[in-house]
Amino acid sequence: MLKRINYISSFVQDMSDDEIEELARQAAKKNAENDITGVLMARGGVFFQIIEGPEENIDRLFTTILKDPRHEKIITLGIQIGDLQRLFLGWNMKAINLDTTLSERLQPVRAIIDAVHAQSAIIETLTEALAASAWAELLDLTTKE
Structure with a gap:
């Protein structure tokens, strides 16, 4: 069974091209030992990653990713499990910095990452507003029943 997870997260602090490449090199080494392939894209302080493997x-890897202090606000966008074909055969971890890679073919990926990041920011703002005002009111209503 092959499993594929894709997620988006925010950098805790800015990362240079070299730091992103080094992160991918370290990941590729570990991933090769665990039959994992994938891609790590960076854009405007946001990671978009797809990982696939047994x-x-x-x-195990995603549990480690969730604890990684280099990023926050991790949102799982999709999980697939089954008799899947690898999308990234031969890439134990390929890094692509979408801010510095000029290929026009990657423009749809940039647009998707921007849209998902904007949506997650809206959801976070709405959640905070709910927590600040309506949540207390909802709790008060439940205690009156």
């Missing part, structure tokens, strides 16, 4: 190995 289900248990992906679960």
Whole structure:
């Protein structure tokens, strides 16, 4: 069974091209040992990553990713499990900095990342507003029943 996870997250602090490449090199080395392939894209302080491999190995890796202090606000965009074909065969981890890569063919990917990041910011703002005002009111309503 192959498992694929794609997610988006925000950098905790700015990362240079060299730092992103080094992160991908370290990941590629570990991923090669665990039969994991994928791609890591960076754009405007946001990571978009797709990882794929044996289900248990992906679960272990994603648990590590969730604890990684280099990023925050991790949002899982999709999970697929089954008899899947690898999308990134031969890439134990390929890094693409969409801010510095000029290829026009990557423009749709840039647009998707920008849209998902904007949506997550809206959701976060709405959640904070709910927590600040309506949540207390909702709790008050439940205690009156």
